[in-house]
Amino acid sequence: MRRAHFKFSWIVPLLLAPQLLVIFTFFYWPSAQALYWAFTLEQPWGGGNTWVGLQNFRKVLSDPYYWGSVRVSVIYALATTVLAMGMALTLALFVDRQLAGYRAWRVGIIWPYAVAAPAVGLAFNFVFNPGAGIFSVINTLSPGWWDLSKYPWQAVTAIVIAGAWKQVAYSFIFFLAALQSIPRSLTEAAAMDGARPLRRMIDLQLPLLTPTFFFLLVINITDSFTDSFGIVDTLTGGGPFRATDLMVYKIYSDGFRGFDYSGAAAQSIILMCLVMALTFIQFRYVERRVHYT
Amino acid sequence: MMTQKLATAAILALAATAGTASAERAKFEYWYGLTGDLGAVVAETCNRFNAAQDQYEAVCVGQDGYEKAVQNTIAAFRAGKHPTLLQAFDAGTADLMLSGEFYPVTKLMADTGVTIDWADYFPGIANYYSSSKGEFFSMPWNSSTPVYYWNKDLFAKAGITEAPLTWEGLEAALVKVKESGAACGLAYAPSSWIDLEQFSMVHNIPVASNNNGYDGLDTELLFNTTLHVQHMENMQRWINEGTATLRTPAAGKSSRDSFVEGECAVFFSSIADHNTIHKLTPAFAWDVQMIPTYEGVERHNTVVGGASLWVLSGKTEDEYKAAAAYLAFLATKPEQQFLLENSGYIPVTKSTYEALLAEGFYAKEPYINRDIAMKSLTYTEPGPLTRGIRLGGMIQIRAEWTAEVEAALAGQKPMKEALDTAAARGNEILARFAQTYAGKSFP
Numbered sequence: 001m002r003r004a005h006f007k008f009s010w011i012v013p014l015l016l017a018p019q020l021l022v023i024f025t026f027f028y029w030p031s032a033q034a035l036y037w038a039f040t041l042e043q044p045w046g047g048g049n050t051w052v053g054l055q056n057f058r059k060v061l062s063d064p065y066y067w068g069s070v071r072v073s074v075i076y077a078l079a080t081t082v083l084a085m086g087m088a089l090t091l092a093l094f095v096d097r098q099l100a101g102y103r104a105w106r107v108g109i110i111w112p113y114a115v116a117a118p119a120v121g122l123a124f125n126f127v128f129n130p131g132a133g134i135f136s137v138i139n140t141l142s143p144g145w146w147d148l149s150k151y152p153w154q155a156v157t158a159i160v161i162a163g164a165w166k167q168v169a170y171s172f173i174f175f176l177a178a179l180q181s182i183p184r185s186l187t188e189a190a191a192m193d194g195a196r197p198l199r200r201m202i203d204l205q206l207p208l209l210t211p212t213f214f215f216l217l218v219i220n221i222t223d224s225f226t227d228s229f230g231i232v233d234t235l236t237g238g239g240p241f242r243a244t245d246l247m248v249y250k251i252y253s254d255g256f257r258g259f260d261y262s263g264a265a266a267q268s269i270i271l272m273c274l275v276m277a278l279t280f281i282q283f284r285y286v287e288r289r290v291h292y293t
Numbered sequence: 294m295m296t297q298k299l300a301t302a303a304i305l306a307l308a309a310t311a312g313t314a315s316a317e318r319a320k321f322e323y324w325y326g327l328t329g330d331l332g333a334v335v336a337e338t339c340n341r342f343n344a345a346q347d348q349y350e351a352v353c354v355g356q357d358g359y360e361k362a363v364q365n366t367i368a369a370f371r372a373g374k375h376p377t378l379l380q381a382f383d384a385g386t387a388d389l390m391l392s393g394e395f396y397p398v399t400k401l402m403a404d405t406g407v408t409i410d411w412a413d414y415f416p417g418i419a420n421y422y423s424s425s426k427g428e429f430f431s432m433p434w435n436s437s438t439p440v441y442y443w444n445k446d447l448f449a450k451a452g453i454t455e456a457p458l459t460w461e462g463l464e465a466a467l468v469k470v471k472e473s474g475a476a477c478g479l480a481y482a483p484s485s486w487i488d489l490e491q492f493s494m495v496h497n498i499p500v501a502s503n504n505n506g507y508d509g510l511d512t513e514l515l516f517n518t519t520l521h522v523q524h525m526e527n528m529q530r531w532i533n534e535g536t537a538t539l540r541t542p543a544a545g546k547s548s549r550d551s552f553v554e555g556e557c558a559v560f561f562s563s564i565a566d567h568n569t570i571h572k573l574t575p576a577f578a579w580d581v582q583m584i585p586t587y588e589g590v591e592r593h594n595t596v597v598g599g600a601s602l603w604v605l606s607g608k609t610e611d612e613y614k615a616a617a618a619y620l621a622f623l624a625t626k627p628e629q630q631f632l633l634e635n636s637g638y639i640p641v642t643k644s645t646y647e648a649l650l651a652e653g654f655y656a657k658e659p660y661i662n663r664d665i666a667m668k669s670l671t672y673t674e675p676g677p678l679t680r681g682i683r684l685g686g687m688i689q690i691r692a693e694w695t696a697e698v699e700a701a702l703a704g705q706k707p708m709k710e711a712l713d714t715a716a717a718r719g720n721e722i723l724a725r726f727a728q729t730y731a732g733k734s735f736p
Binding site for chain 2: 042046049050052131132236239253254259
């Protein structure tokens with residue numbers, strides 16, 4: 001086989017440069033800065049810092065409340081991912097069936113993705129508010145049963161539902177695109193063999209969706225670890241008593257509100273490692289079951 | 294080619310001189326945290342300043358909240374693009390004090406030749422914003438102190454006409470109010486500013502060692518060993534017995550809304566809410582009272598809350614002159630009065646307060662009894678334990694206190710254990726702060 005040989009050309013680095021510059025400025029440089037701060041005690045107003053080695057990490061990892069934060073972050077990530085992808089898949093299957101009015105539904109379902117997270121949080125405030133929201137109806141039947149300031153599981157449920165609602169749209173677009181790329185000849189052949197819609201979904205469409213499914217799993221889990229801030233901030237503020245203090249929210253409240261830049265930097269590094277580890281696990285073990293052809 | 298370049302340079306130079314000629318007003322930038330109606334009041338003070346003279350120009354930028362104002366200023370400062378003047382709240386300024394990156398206003402005024410009668414400031418306010426040597430760090434402006442608001446109609450129905458000044462008295466009154474058919478006694482929302490900090494001031498008990506942090510950075514929290522513990526246990530008991538009800542936004546309704554709607558008879562808040570409640574026009578008679586003390590304890594002064602104006606380092610002489618002029622403008626009686634008339638804040642200087650009293654300002658609605666706050670603030674001369682609190686990581690310490698107290702109030706743990714945990718975690722924050730600023734002390 002002949003190998004293609006290219007002469008070195010200045011065009012290549014020149015074309016790559018803008019993209020590399022963007023990545024360097026917005027990812028590598030801040031990450032390096034965070035890594036450095038994580039090993040120091042940084043003065044917020046820039047009066048210098050002292051090297052403290054692993055002290056920041058030891059402090060964070062020995063804090064029982066931090067582990068509570070890790071726990072609830074994992075619960076949140078898994079629950080929103082399952083809920084969002086489940087809903088998105090169901091909706092996509094129905095839209096793909098081209099039921100009455102599916103064009104309108106398709107547009108309607110994509111919209112939530114354009115809504116900013118804090119706005120989602122505010123909207124769900126009207127749903128979940130124990131005093132004035134839709135859920136307050138429960139409290140008229142059984143006073144005090146629904147109280148976000150008292151019951152951690154209710155607060156976690158609230159942010160999971162809000163978070164999942166926001167992510168449904170994104171998964172929906174991909175699922176629908178994947179479903180529509182399945183050759184019609186396949187579904188028609190199956191139909192001629194007597195397979196009813198449900199059977200065609202299970203035996204034909206779902207197996208062909210696995211690459212999309214895997215892609216969305218990775219994206220959704222990563223997203224729910226890093227993009228939950230706005231919802232938590234507007235819906236629960238991390239409460240009641242730290243029950244919804246997700247890792248990314250804790251980084252914000254320690255670093256920006258509490259001026260503990262170094263502690264927040266250490267937490268960012270831990271969060272980054274956790275997300276990388278989870279992504280690695282998914283590629284290592286889940287991707288094996290994915291067929292791309 | 295060459296001539297073209299020269300021509301461009303000449304035009305640019307001309308434009309530059311023309312620019313300075315037309316914009317001879319020295320500008321300075323001011324970032325403030327107040328939002329909504331109060332933010333509009335800040336913006337209006339800038340307009341008034343710019344209209345009152347033609348030497349200086351204040352460029353005022355709202356930052357959407359006290360916390361964001363400080364956060365944004367730190368980020369800008371690190372990039373060398375910070376404003377000259379910053380409105381900062383007390384809890385966010387320990388780092389600023391130790392960094393030394395500010396221009397003490399006493400020094401600023403002396404350097405720019407502006408005369409301010411520093412002795413005219415109320416000691417409860419002056420002590421809070423000045424160094425151990427009595428030099429003002431920052432300029433007091435929007436100042437408040439906590440009070441409690443009471444529903445006169447609900448109290449009258451229970452046969453009570455006077456607002457009690459002790460916790461025992463308040464409890465007895467609220468029990469009667471509840472017996473007379475009121476749905477809710479005290480609308481309680483745990484607040485470290487009121488329940489911990491101001492409570493400790495008024496009872497002359499320490500929040501932390503080293504005279505509440507003033508005397509060194511090796512400070513430890515003491516609030517889990519003082520009367521504060523019994524007080525918080527009492528609040529829990531009040532809730533259990535129905536004398537108080539927990540009212541937070543997360544629980545469905547804020548304590549202020551619960552009060553304004555006539556549901557709850559009492560709630561605690563800053564005097565700054567006095568104006569807001571007036572605007573909401575509740576359908577009942579109401580008044581304010583100083584926060585209570587426990588029987589057998591001698592009442593002391595409360596301290597100032599709100600925010601003050603900090604002048605930051607690294608700006609030009611012109612900007613400092615302009616900022617000094619603006620600060621001096623704000624300190625005048627008409628400008629203080631403008632703030633009072635458009636907010637619930639209190640006067641910061643004795644002369645302004647006395648002049649307002651003489652004019653009968655506090656004898657007419659909506660200002661009647663708003664000066665209860667002045668009475669509370671000046672009740673005694675500030676002592677070592679009542680001049681304020683100077684702790685690093687105060688925002689985090691407040692958050693620890695709030696989370697633990699909420700857990701205790703929800704029945705997750707006993708109150709004493711919650712306060713012990715909050716103090717222990719707060720001490721770790723203080724130790725970290727001391728380590729960050731090793732070898733330094735508050736000026």
